[in-house]
Amino acid sequence: MMKLLSVLFKKEVLDASRDKRSVMAGLYYAIGTPILMCLLFSVMLKQLASPEDLKITIKNAEQAPNLVQYLESKEIVHGTGDDVKDIVLEVSDDFAVKMSEGRPATVTVIADKSNEKLRNSISRLERSLARYNSEVASLRLLARGVDPTLMRAVDVQVHDQATPDSKGGMFLGIATLSIVLTLFYAAMNLAIDTSAGERERNSIALLLSHPISTLQIVLAKSGAIATFSMLGLALILVVSKFAYGMVPWEQLGFSVNLSIEFMLFCFVIGLPIALMSASLQVFVSFMAKSFKEAQTYVTMVLFVPMGLSMVTTYDIATDVVQWLPIAAQQYAMIEFIKGNDIPVAQLALSTLVTLGLFGVFSYLSSRMLKSEKVVFGL
Amino acid sequence: MMSRSNMTKTGLFKLAALPLMMGLSSSAIAEQDNKVKPELTPCYAKGLDDRLLCGSIKQPVSDNPADGEIDIHFTIIPAIKPSKPDEAVLGFAGGPGQSATELAAIFDRNLRFARESRDILLVDQRGTGKSNKLQCEGVDLISQFELNDLTEDMDTFAKEETLKCKDDLNTDLTHYSTVAAAKDFDAVREALGYKGLHLYGVSYGTRIAQEYTRQFPGSVITSTLDGVVPMQQSLTAIGKAIDDSMNALFDRCEADANCSKNYPNLKENFYKLLEQLDEQAIETTVRHPRTHKKINLVLTKMKVFSTVRMALYSHTTRALVPVAISEALNGDYSPIVGLLSSTDMMDSMAMGMHSAVVCSEDWPSLTDASRSDHGESYLGRMMIEGFDIACPIWDAKPVDKSFYEPVKTDIPTLLLSGGLDPATPASWAEMAMVEMSNAKHLIAESATHGVVSQTCAASIVGKFIDSNGTEELDATCLEKDNRKQFFMNLNGVALQADNDSESNEKE
Numbered sequence: 001m002m003k004l005l006s007v008l009f010k011k012e013v014l015d016a017s018r019d020k021r022s023v024m025a026g027l028y029y030a031i032g033t034p035i036l037m038c039l040l041f042s043v044m045l046k047q048l049a050s051p052e053d054l055k056i057t058i059k060n061a062e063q064a065p066n067l068v069q070y071l072e073s074k075e076i077v078h079g080t081g082d083d084v085k086d087i088v089l090e091v092s093d094d095f096a097v098k099m100s101e102g103r104p105a106t107v108t109v110i111a112d113k114s115n116e117k118l119r120n121s122i123s124r125l126e127r128s129l130a131r132y133n134s135e136v137a138s139l140r141l142l143a144r145g146v147d148p149t150l151m152r153a154v155d156v157q158v159h160d161q162a163t164p165d166s167k168g169g170m171f172l173g174i175a176t177l178s179i180v181l182t183l184f185y186a187a188m189n190l191a192i193d194t195s196a197g198e199r200e201r202n203s204i205a206l207l208l209s210h211p212i213s214t215l216q217i218v219l220a221k222s223g224a225i226a227t228f229s230m231l232g233l234a235l236i237l238v239v240s241k242f243a244y245g246m247v248p249w250e251q252l253g254f255s256v257n258l259s260i261e262f263m264l265f266c267f268v269i270g271l272p273i274a275l276m277s278a279s280l281q282v283f284v285s286f287m288a289k290s291f292k293e294a295q296t297y298v299t300m301v302l303f304v305p306m307g308l309s310m311v312t313t314y315d316i317a318t319d320v321v322q323w324l325p326i327a328a329q330q331y332a333m334i335e336f337i338k339g340n341d342i343p344v345a346q347l348a349l350s351t352l353v354t355l356g357l358f359g360v361f362s363y364l365s366s367r368m369l370k371s372e373k374v375v376f377g378l
Numbered sequence: 379m380m381s382r383s384n385m386t387k388t389g390l391f392k393l394a395a396l397p398l399m400m401g402l403s404s405s406a407i408a409e410q411d412n413k414v415k416p417e418l419t420p421c422y423a424k425g426l427d428d429r430l431l432c433g434s435i436k437q438p439v440s441d442n443p444a445d446g447e448i449d450i451h452f453t454i455i456p457a458i459k460p461s462k463p464d465e466a467v468l469g470f471a472g473g474p475g476q477s478a479t480e481l482a483a484i485f486d487r488n489l490r491f492a493r494e495s496r497d498i499l500l501v502d503q504r505g506t507g508k509s510n511k512l513q514c515e516g517v518d519l520i521s522q523f524e525l526n527d528l529t530e531d532m533d534t535f536a537k538e539e540t541l542k543c544k545d546d547l548n549t550d551l552t553h554y555s556t557v558a559a560a561k562d563f564d565a566v567r568e569a570l571g572y573k574g575l576h577l578y579g580v581s582y583g584t585r586i587a588q589e590y591t592r593q594f595p596g597s598v599i600t601s602t603l604d605g606v607v608p609m610q611q612s613l614t615a616i617g618k619a620i621d622d623s624m625n626a627l628f629d630r631c632e633a634d635a636n637c638s639k640n641y642p643n644l645k646e647n648f649y650k651l652l653e654q655l656d657e658q659a660i661e662t663t664v665r666h667p668r669t670h671k672k673i674n675l676v677l678t679k680m681k682v683f684s685t686v687r688m689a690l691y692s693h694t695t696r697a698l699v700p701v702a703i704s705e706a707l708n709g710d711y712s713p714i715v716g717l718l719s720s721t722d723m724m725d726s727m728a729m730g731m732h733s734a735v736v737c738s739e740d741w742p743s744l745t746d747a748s749r750s751d752h753g754e755s756y757l758g759r760m761m762i763e764g765f766d767i768a769c770p771i772w773d774a775k776p777v778d779k780s781f782y783e784p785v786k787t788d789i790p791t792l793l794l795s796g797g798l799d800p801a802t803p804a805s806w807a808e809m810a811m812v813e814m815s816n817a818k819h820l821i822a823e824s825a826t827h828g829v830v831s832q833t834c835a836a837s838i839v840g841k842f843i844d845s846n847g848t849e850e851l852d853a854t855c856l857e858k859d860n861r862k863q864f865f866m867n868l869n870g871v872a873l874q875a876d877n878d879s880e881s882n883e884k885e
Contacts, residue, residue, distance in 0.1 A: 066863045066871040073860050096872035135694060136870055143698055143705075143868040145712030147667035147719050160427040164458045250494040255459035 005216055005223075012194065012224035022193050026186035026228060030236040033178045038243040041171065045252065050121040055079025056087040063095040067107070067132060074128045085121050087111040102140065166338035167254030173313035175244060175256065176333045179236055179266060180309050180326060183273045184281075184302050186232025187225045191281035194221050196294035199286075205375055214369035218282060218362050225278035226271075233270050237263045258337070265336050269329050269347065272354040276325070277305070279361035286368050322346055325354040416569050423453060423482030430455055430482065434508070435569050437562050440553050450562045451508035453479040454570070455486055455498035464573040465599065466499040467492045467843060468563065470590075472581030472605075474556075475732035477507025488830040489578060491840020496576070501566050503586065505554040505731030509562075512554065512730025514543035519719060520666070524674040527681070528659050536767045540733075544771060547730050551774040554734035557781060560590045567597055574599040576843045580828050581605045581802065582613075582735070588785045588810065595787060600847040602839050604794045605802040605827050608810035610782050612740040612748060614765070616801055617758025623690045623800035623826070630861070631700050636873055637864050641700040648686075648703050655679040664711055667719035677711060683756060685718045690800040691827050693862045695720065701865045713868070737769035742776035786813035790847020793817060794835055796825030798861075816847070822856040832860055 017023060058078040061068045071077070071089075088110040092098070098105035107129065111122050138148035166172075198204040207217060241258040249255050284301050288294035308326040312334070321327050322343070328350035332342050368374045421432035431454040439445035454466075469485040471478040478485070478500040489498050502509035552558075563586075567575055576599050579587030584603040591598050607613065628645035631637035637644075654660075660677040686702070689695035695717060702713035744752075744762065753759040791814050795804035804821045811817040825832045830839055834855035841849055863871040 069863070073858075099870045099872040100867060102869040139694065139698060139865065140869055142695075142716035142720060143701060143713045143865065145665060145667055145715035145719075146670075147716070150668060157422070157424060158427040159422045160429060163429060164456060250458040253458060257459065 004212060005220060008212065008216060008220035009223045012220050013227060016190050016194060016224050016228060019190070019193055022189035023228065025189045026232050027235060029185045030182050030232040031239050033182070034175075034236060034240040034243040037174065037178060038247050041247050045248065047117050048120055049251070050124045051083070051085075053077065054121050054124060055081075055084045056089055056121075056125065057084060058089045058091070060091040060093065060095070063091045063093065064099075064105070064107070067091070067095075070132045070135075071125075071128055074124075074131075076125055076128055085118060086115070087118060087122060087125060089125065163339055164250075164253070164255045165257060166340070167252075168249060168256045169315070169334075169338075170313075171249070171256055172334050172337050173315065175240060175258075176330050176337075177309050177313045179233070179240065179333070180270075180273070180330050181306060182232045182236045183229045183270055184277045184305055186236075187229040187274075187278055188281060188298060188302070190228055191225045191278060192285050192291065192294045192298055194225065195282045195285035196288055196291045199375065200291050204369075208369065208375060213366070215362065215366035217369065218279070218365040221282055222275060222278040222358070222362060225282065226274040229274035229277060230267070230271065233267065233274070237266055256337075262333075262336055266333060269332065269351065272351050272358065273326065273329060276354045276358040276361070279358045279365065283361040283365045283368075286365055286374055323349060325350040325357065329354075415571065418454070421453065423479065425483035426455075426486055428455065428486070432479075435566060437504075437565055440558070445550075445553065448504055448510050449508075450501060450504060450566060451479060452499060452501040452566050452570075453482055455482060455493060455500070457497045458494050460497065461495045463497075464571075466497040466567075466570070466572045466575055468499045468501070468567070468575045468577050468590075470577065470579035470583030470587045471500075471503070471506070472583050473506070473727055473732055474503075474582040474585075474735040475506055475727040475729060477502050477511070477726065477728070478583075479507050480726060484831065485578075488836055489839070491837055492576065492578075492843045494840075495844070497572075499566070499570070499572070499575070501563055503559045503731070504562055505559075505734060506728045511728045512547050512549060512551075512734065513728045514539075514546055514730060520673050523664070523715075523718070524676055526659050526661075526676040527678050528656075533767055536764065537771065540768045540771045543730065549730070551730065551734035551772050552738065554731050555738045555774070555777055556586050556589050556735055557593075557777060559586060560593045563590055564594045564597055577601040577603075578839070579603055580830070582607060584802075584810075585609065589781075591787055591789060591791075592785050595789060598789050600843055601789055601791045602794070602842060603791065603807070603810065604830050604835075605799060606793050606795065606807040606810045607802055608806050609784055610809055611806055612743055612752070613736060614740060614744065614752045614758055614761050615748070616761070617752055617755025619803045620687050620690065620757055620800045621755050622803065623798050624686065626798050627690065627696055627699055631864060634864070636866060637700060640866050640873070641704050641864075644700055644703060647707055651703060651707055652679045652682060655682060660711075662711060664715050667715060675711060675715065677706075677714065679756075680760065681718065682706070682714060685714055687757060687800060688720075689717050690798075693826065693832070693860060696826075697862045697865050697871070699864075701868065705868075733768060733772050734774055736765060737772045738774040739777050739781065741765045741769045743782060784810060784813045788815045790842075791817040792839065792842050792847070792851075793819040794829040794839075795819065795821045796827060796829050796832070797821055797823035798825065799827045801827045818851065820851070820853045820856055822860075824859045824861050825856075829856075834858070 052075060054076045056076060056078065058068060058071075061078060068078070088108075090108040090110060092106040092108070095105040095107070109122065109125060109129075111118055113119065113122060134151070137151065141148045141151070195204075198207075208214070237258065241263065244256045244258060247256070280301065281298050284297045285294040288297045305326045308321070308324055309330055311321055312327045312330045322331055323346050328343070328346040332347045335342050416433040416435050418431040418433045420429050422428075423430055432451065433454075434449045434451040436447045437450050439448050457463075467489050469478055469489065471481055479502050482500055485498055485500055486493065492498070502511075504510060505512040575597055577587040577590065579585070579602070581604075584605065585607045587601055587603060588609055591601055625645070628648070631641055631644050641647075655677060656679045660675075662675050662677070663672050664675045665671070666673045686699055689699050689702075698713055698717060702717055705711070705713050749762060753762055791811070793807040793811055795802065795807045797804065804819075807819050811819060820829075820835070820838070822829045822833045822835065829835045838851050838853060838856070842851060865871055866873050
């Protein structure tokens with residue numbers, strides 16, 4: 001029985017590897033996604049970050065030379081030319097008078113706060129102005145013989161529980177999303193080809209005419225597909241490790257570091273998902289009447305794991321969802337990178353459910369292959 | 379003896395004694411005897427959100443096992459992306475007497491570029507912070523304000539205060555010198571498994587960094603010295619730097635149209651004020667800077683000079699000096715009171731450890747020639763007088779003569795000086811680097827004490843460390859003038875409009 005299964009498995013792997021286009025399509029995803037995302041992140045980080053030398057337009061600067069000088073020390077300067085940000089700081093005409101009278105002197109920040117590219121620069125300007133405010137206020141009190149710390153009634157100290165590894169939360173979510181989805185997309189073409197495709201080429205009927213059970217056929221096919229999924233997983237992990245290492249995260253104060261331990265961890269918890277993914281896609285492909293229909297159905301069905309993965313990525317999963325397959329595994333991956341405790345109960349249960357689903361889909365596919373309607377796509 | 383009087387005395391003594399307080403400090407000592415990696419627990423530092431790691435190792439107090447052990451505490455600020463796990467940046471605090479771990483927020487900011495790839499290691503130098511802090515009872519502000527240091531018998535007060543402190547601490551200060559402390563740092567390095575360190579010392583921290591380099595050259599990859607104290611130099615030589623920095627302030631006001639118009643003859647007026655006070659201290663009533671209660675203030679030459687001197691450390695307080703002097707001459711002492719109260723930061727200084735260093739390293743080396751030279755400035759003279767009283771009581775063993783030799787090394791060393799530094803002038807850095815074959819000295823003309831905190835030097839230091847000192851450094855950004863404008867009245871730098879109806883608010 002096992003021998004037969006392994007012969008069948010080898011045959012399926014050989015078959016699949018001959019279909020170079022399907023294999024390559026899957027591997028392109030595994031290699032391309034992390035690289036593409038890292039390029040996107042790099043560009044995005046650069047756009048969202050406030051430039052080291054922030055150039056803005058300062059109007060009426062002669063009224064407030066001290067303020068202008070202060071901003072300059074914070075690398076915020078009046079500039080002209082192309083790289084000037086669309087932020088205007090307007091000093092009121094009576095700034096100097098108000099200042100010397102000890103009344104609030106008005107400055108106006110004119111900018112579009114809905115512009116994502118400006119947001120960091122605007123808040124940097126606002127922070128600098130607030131600091132100038134408190135510096136001048138402190139000196140005014142000091143000059144009157146009052147200790148400026150009186151203004152600080154409460155000394156707020158923050159103890160941030162985050163580590164440099166955990167601060168990249170959102171980016172970690174997206175990174176693990178791409179890793180989990182590899183298990184589905186790397187094998188998608190193969191799954192359809194080896195089931196619906198073989199049916200259209202009538203080779204499935206030939207296979208069924210041999211003295212082997214339909215379950216063995218389905219298991220061998222799923223196994224072969226899962227093998228390629230795992231290959232895709234290995235690839236995306238290796239590529240991700242290097243690609244994410246190139247993004248200058250540390251400038252944002254955190255790091256995204258995929259350790260060897262993490263890669264092994266992903267590999268282990270990925271195997272049940274790969275099997276389930278393969279059996280699911282085979283099952284859906286057999287349900288469809290034609291190759292084209294199979295492509296449509298599989299794509300639609302894959303929205304389910306993608307959805308589960310997304311809610312984890314954007315951290316909107318409820319306590320219930322966190323126990324579901326895919327979501328739980330991805331959550332465990334994120335916690336692993338962050339260096340937190342792995343949710344063992346959720347992970348164990350969801351792995352069992354994943355393997356259960358693999359069994360159910362395989363059984364259903366094997367039942368279907370006993371029906372002539374399915375075998376001949378009628 | 380009334381406690382208020384002797385407390386006040388100490389307060390003034392401390393004001394004069396604190397040569398280099400804006401810097402940072404460090405700690406630790408003794409031969410490595412435990413190879414077990416110390417246990418690290420998550421911890422936090424004031425003003426810093428990030429989760430840090432803290433721990434301690436045990437170090438023998440001296441070569442004599444009977445002296446027991448001391449816990450040397452340290453804090454690790456973890457690298458953002460630990461691409462150089464074998465290396466760390468070791469920060470040394472100033473004072474002497476400041477705690478490096480308490481200044482973690484400042485070190486984190488100054489070393490933010492280096493932290494992207496390396497841990498920052500802060501060690502409380504023995505006698506400071508959590509490493510057996512040698513601290514004596516402080517002075518409260520009220521007693522400090524009302525002490526008349528002209529009439530009271532200052533010598534007696536100082537003696538009694540020092541004796542009391544010595545009794546309280548009951549420690550042999552000889553074990554708390556720079557030479558002894560250097561060993562602690564290397565023991566911490568070894569315990570934590572760092573192969574090499576980048577040193578970053580500020581102020582007095584540069585002295586311990588140089589001593590560490592001398593004792594453990596194999597552990598040092600690069601060394602950055604910010605506000606350099608040369609091994610050859612006694613801290614009592616600080617008087618000239620104070621005078622120079624103060625004169626630069628007066629000259630700038632003179633050259634500035636608004637300032638010279640608003641505060642004519644500022645320098646002459648300052649010395650006129652001091653002269654008046656020298657003859658007759660001013661006794662007045664002022665408001666307590668925090669409680670607003672009426673308290674007595676006896677304004678003496680020593681207090682005014684020390685206050686102005688402390689204001690010279692930061693551009694923010696320098697901006698107030700002209701208005702403070704001119705108001706004081708007009709009989710309004712509020713600005714002086716404000717500045718005086720802001721100098722009351724001695725709590726963080728471990729005065730016992732401060733004395734251990736000064737009395738074994740700076741005081742014994744004084745000669746008749748250097749005494750008269752350093753005594754040319756008023757504060758230098760006061761400082762030497764204070765040490766002459768306190769050091770014989772502390773009775774710390776003078777350090778070996780070889781301590782005063784300049785450090786000879788080819789380790790890449792970056793020296794930073796501020797042109798307006800009232801503590802460690804640029805000439806001191808030149809003196810420190812005479813035997814350094816791979817040293818570079820950068821001067822930020824408009825900076826005061828501690829160049830990295832005030833200028834773009836943080837990124838220069840980042841590049842220096844990243845390239846292991848090999849890269850050509852672009853120091854043009856240090857030329858940027860970061861001085862602040864002087865306050866023209868109690869409200870700010872703007873001159874009052876001549877015809878403004880409210881412009882007479884100010885008396």
